Amino acid sequence: KAGVTQTPRYLIKTRGQQVTLSCSPISGHRSVSWYQQTPGQGLQFLFEYFSETQRNKGNFPGRFSGRQFSNSRSEMNVSTLELGDSALYLCASSERSLSPTGNEQFFGPGTRLTVL
Amino acid sequence: DAKTTQPNSMESNEEEPVHLPCNHSTISGTDYIHWYRQLPSQGPEYVIHGLTSNVNNRMASLAIAEDRKSSTLILHRATLRDAAVYYCIRISSGSARQLTFGSGTQLTVLP
Numbered sequence: 001k002a003g004v005t006q007t008p009r010y011l012i013k014t015r016g017q018q019v020t021l022s023c024s025p026i027s028g029h030r031s032v033s034w035y036q037q038t039p040g041q042g043l044q045f046l047f048e049y050f051s052e053t054q055r056n057k058g059n060f061p062g063r064f065s066g067r068q069f070s071n072s073r074s075e076m077n078v079s080t081l082e083l084g085d086s087a088l089y090l091c092a093s094s095e096r097s098l099s100p101t102g103n104e105q106f107f108g109p110g111t112r113l114t115v116l
Numbered sequence: 117d118a119k120t121t122q123p124n125s126m127e128s129n130e131e132e133p134v135h136l137p138c139n140h141s142t143i144s145g146t147d148y149i150h151w152y153r154q155l156p157s158q159g160p161e162y163v164i165h166g167l168t169s170n171v172n173n174r175m176a177s178l179a180i181a182e183d184r185k186s187s188t189l190i191l192h193r194a195t196l197r198d199a200a201v202y203y204c205i206r207i208s209s210g211s212a213r214q215l216t217f218g219s220g221t222q223l224t225v226l227p
Contacts, residue, residue, distance in 0.1 A: 045215040098215075099213075100147065101209070
């Protein structure tokens, strides 16, 4: 099976713009979770989508949003970009919804977003 | 405020066991502990997870303290390919999942 793919891999934007990142999960996986990774804050959970519904949400402002399509592909949108949004954005897919009891997540390589 | 703390870095010699600690002193009774590792220029990959008792799989072992305030990831024989950043993650089992990441431990394996 092909792994999780993310597009684009690199992106440069300026403050105030908006950006959309895409994530294609492993075939058959219905859950997609998004994470932000920065040197200062480390890894942080943004949100999870399962069967086109947002199931879980981290502690991020409303400028960060997402959606999931019927083929399980997911997009994440960040509006009114700030310098602090520069980060590696990772998505992960799994067969079932995020669960503490198991359900291994498979991560993509990430999209490196730079905000100037 | 829930915190999960890990040492910034550790070193190990190849072929020797490695014990990577994680402190989660504010853990609730139903939070699970997951470990993932991130190799350079890659996304994280799953290593192991557990709740109370010790767990083993082909990659590693997870030892959870009796009071659950700390846990230790054990790599039985470190190889050069195990050099990575290891993350300890708490995942709540409530209706709304909360994930609390440790800051990660950079493991260096010396040949």
